[in-house]
Amino acid sequence: MASVTENIENIRISKGFTQQHVADILGITRATYNKVENGTRELTISELENLSRYFDVPIAELFDQPRDNEKFKQMYLYTLNHFKKGVPKTKLAKLLYLADFTCFYETLLPMSGVRYVCREYGPVADTFFELTHVLFDKGKINIKEVNEAFIISPSTTEKEYHLLSDDDKQLIDKICDYWKDKRTKEIVNFTHEQNPWKLSREGEYIPYSSIIQEDPDHVYAPAI
DSSP: OOOHHHHHHHHHHHTTOOHHHHHHHHTSOHHHHHHHHHTSSOOOHHHHHHHHHHHTSOGGGGSSOOOOHHHHHHHHHHHHTTOTTOEEHHHHHHHHHHHHHHHHHHHSSOSSOOOEEEETTEEEETTHHHHHHHHHHTTSEEEEEETTEEEEEEOOOOOOOTTSOHHHHHHHHHHHHHHTTSOHHHHHHHHHTSHHHHTSOTTSEEOGGGGTTSOGGGSSSOOO
């Protein structure tokens, strides 16, 4: 798991900020800020709060694995392309959860690092609903209601997945191949049987580490 200083550096770089720029925001010299990223100078609580506001991320994210919203979007669209006729929104949310948490189980790093919330119908990425609205507004996906379920289908031939490694794609392929013909209720029930959901309370963020103690044959599919 990345350290606070690594997280801050990664977020800074992802947003295109220089060390001098962030140092100016904090009211310190570049040399002093360089010590922060080198791990030889700790940030004060007020400095952490300032970075949280300026980076526009929850302060807890500075202490956790940084999220990659752009990669999560590519995961979303790559997964969706396994279902040309569409997939229920709830099922899609669970497939993305399984991809991130299975990746963490196998490598100790999530695929995207987005935060998942414990909900009644299982774990859901906190950015999932917002991303769904954005993609719909941009014409990237179609959404229609069928028998009280919202079915999402791709509406674009765009296949830009440069942030997904071959291993990422193979893992998503494997998960989608297993669950493709299963009902939404089945995947919901499966996630309810896993430690991440069982050990969390509704509304809480689910730590990725909670998947580590899962049975090896029960990480992305029921044991056969």
